Structures are given as C-alpha cells and as structure tokens.
Amino acid sequence: MSRIPILALFIAVWLADFLATQFEPVRAWIGVPLFLLPALVVYASLSHSLAETTALSFLGSIGFDALGPGRLGVSLMPVMLLGFVVHFRRSLILRDQTYAQ
Secondary structure: OOOHHHHHHHHHHHHHHHHHHHOHHHHHHHOOOOOOHHHHHHHHHHHOOHHHHHHHHHHHHHHHHHHOOOOOOOOHHHHHHHHHHHHHOHHHHOOOOOOOO
16 A cells, blocks of 8 residues: 555645644735644545544644644644544445445
8 A cells, every 4th residue: 555645644734734823924814824734634534544543633733733822732632533533433424425335
C-alpha cells in the first residue's frame, strides 16, 4: 500500500495550520481564522486507519496550538474526539455509498 496519500494529508494539515495562524490577509478578508483541521480529520477518519487518524489529529492540533496564540494542547481533545467518533461510526455514515460497500 502506498504511503503517498497519508503523507499528502499530513502536509495538507501542516499547511492548514500555517494558513489558519500565520496568514493575516485571509483572516482579515474573511473576518475569522480558517480552522480546516476538523475537516481534514473527518476525511482521514473516513478513509484511513485509526492509528493514522490519531497521529494526524494529534500532530495537527499540537501544530495549531504551537503556531497560534492559544495555550498548547487546548484543541487536542476536541479534534481527537471528533476523529474517534467519526472513525467508529463510519459504517453508519458510509452505509448508503456504493463505493464503500
């Protein structure tokens, strides 16, 4: 199995963290920071294993907290909880999709 998709996902999380915390024109134009990490964690939990989802949510939330003005570890629990819930309920979420069957 190729590791290119998970590597690309980790790079996307790193870029999303950087975009949400450091790129001021996007924040000024929209009015709020873009927090794309939950969307990427949902994608990872629907398409990858639990270990990859856990690693992605851990590194993504620690990276976001390290780059942002908040305290380190504040976003860790909500993002990991989101990944766990979606991963364990993905059979219910994907039951009507023909490609998942």
